[in-house]
Amino acid sequence: MADTPPSLYAAREPIFPRRVTGFFRSFKWWIMGLTLGIYYLLPWVRWDRGPNLPNQAVLADLEHRRFFFFWIEIWPHEFYFVAGLLIMAGLGLFLFTSALGRVWCGYACPQTVWTDLFLLVERWVEGDRNAQLRLHKSKWNLKKLRLRVSKWLIWLAISVATGGAWVFYYTDAPTLAVNLVNLSAPPVAYISIAILTATTFIFGGFMREQVCIYMCPWPRIQAAMMDEGTLTVGYREWRGEPRGKNRKGAKATAAAQAATVYDYANLPEADQGTGDCIDCMACVNVCPMGIDIRDGQQMECITCALCIDACDDIMDKIGKPRGLIDYLALEDVPPAPDSPERATWKPRPIWRHVLKPRTILYTALWSAIGAGLVFALFVRSDIELTVSPVRNPTYVMQSDGSIRNIYDVRLRNKSGDDRLFHLSLTSDDTLRIALEGTETLSVLVPANQTLLQRVYVTARRNDPAASTDRTDLRLWVEDLSTQTRTSAATIFNGKEE
Secondary structure, eight states, X not given: OOOOOOOSOOOOOOOOXXXXXXXXXXXXXXXXXXXXXXXXXGGGOBOOOOTTSOOBSEEEETTTTEEEETTEXXXXXXXXXXXXXXXXXXXXXXXXXHHHSSHIIIIIOHHHHHHHHHHHHXXXXXXXXXXXXXXXXXXXXXXXXXXXHHHHHHHHHHHHHHHHHHHTTSSOHHHHHHHHHTTOSOHHHHHHHHHHHHXXXXXXXXXXXXXXXXXXXXXXXXXXXXXXXXXXXXXXXXXXXXXOOOXXXXXXXXXXXXXXXXXXXXXXXXXXXXXXXXXXXXXXXXXXTXXXXXXXXXXXXXXXXXXXXXXXXHHHHHTOOXXXXXXXXXXXXXXXXXXXXXXXXXXXXXXXXXXSHHHHHHHHHHHHHHHHHHHHHHHOOSEEEEEEEOOSSSOEEOTTSOEEEEEEEEEEEOSSSOEEEEEEEESOTTOEEEETTOSSSEEEEOTTEEEEEEEEEXXXXXXGGGGSSEEEXXXXXXXXXXXXXXXXXXXXXXXXX
C-alpha cells in the first residue's frame, strides 16, 4: 500500500518580532507617524473656497461628481487629471522599485503601516518578544484573557477610527461625525466603516505577513522592475561566512574603528577561520516577515531594513564594522577569494546604482506628465462649453429655403455663483444664432452646475454657407459678470449641390 502523500498545507506560525532600535527603525516610526497623521487628520482640514462651495480641503464629492483638493477642483470631464496622477504614482513606484527595491512595501504600504501600529500595541500590552512567546504557549487563564482582550479592544478602536476616517473623505466631516453619532448617517457610511473596520482588524492583527505573501500581487510584479544593480536589503555572505561564535578582540576592534569600507584582502588573523556572522539570530528575530535574510533574496522580504539595525547593533557589540547586512546590489558580490581581482575590488558607488538609464527614463516620464498636468491646470478656464452637432438630420431646410443646423451645447459654470452666459458666433457673419426657450442670446447657468442648451444656427437661402457642404464655425460663450470668454470649434452643414 502506497504511503500517504505529505500535506501541502502548513499552518501559520505566529511571528513575534523583537523590538529593535536604529536608523531604519526610527525612519519607519517617522513614516508611520506621517502617513497615519495625514490619513486621520486630512478630512478635518478646512479650506475657504467662498460661498456655495464646500470648505473641506480634500473632498471627493460623489453627490455632485467633483473632487476638491485644496485650491484645485476637478470636474467629471477633467478625469484626465486623476488619470495623470495615477500614472505618476505608478511611475514613481516603478522608479523607487528600480532603484531601491521594495521600499514602498517596507515603509509606506498601508498593510505595513497598520501592522507596525498593531505590533506596537501588542508589544505595549503583552511585552517584548519573549513575553509574547510565553503568553502564546501558555494555557488560557485570567491573565492571558485580560491581556488578549485588552489588545483586541485597542486594535478594534484603531480599526473603527480607520474606517471612520475613510468615509470622512466623501462628505463634510464634522456633519457626518454628528450624523454617525446620532445614527442618522446614510447606511452606506455605516457599511463602509464596518467593512474597513473588519479588514483592518483582520489584516493588521491576525493575517499580517500572510497578506503580503499570499494576497498581494506586488511581490510578483516587482521582479520585472528590478535588476542586478537594484539596491535591496541583503547579506554579505562573503564577509559573514562561515558563521561562528566570534569573539570581540583587540584586532577586531581596531578593524572596526579603522574600516569605513571593509578590507576584504587584509582580514585580521583572528578572523581568518570564521566570518563576521556569529549566528545570533538577531536579524531573524526582528523580521516582521519571519525570514532569514542570510538565505538570500526572498519574495517575502519587504526590505524594511530592521535586520540591518539589529545586525549593526551586534556588530558594534563585537567590535566589527557595520554593514554585514545592508542595502546592496547583486552585482556588488566580490570576486572569489583566490581571484587576483579580489585585492583591488570595490563595490560600485551608490549613485551609480540609483542613476541608471531605467531610473532616468522613469524620472523623465514622471516629470513630463507632472509638468503637463500643471500646465493644463493653470490654463483651464472657469467656464467651459462643449458643442455636439445633431447628426440626424445634419441640416433642416425650412419653408423659406434657409438651412438650419441644430447643436447641443453644454455650459459649465464652475464658480459658486449663478452666472449669465452670452453666446455668439464667429467666422461667417451671415449665419444667425438662436437659443431654444429664450428670445435673447443669454442664458443663466446655476452655480456649480452644467446646463444643456439647444442652439439653432441658420443660413439664409442665398448665403454661401447654405450651399456649401461644410463651413467652419466657432461658438463663443462669455461670462457677462467677469467678461471671461471661451470657445469651441464646430462645423455648419449646408445643402449639398
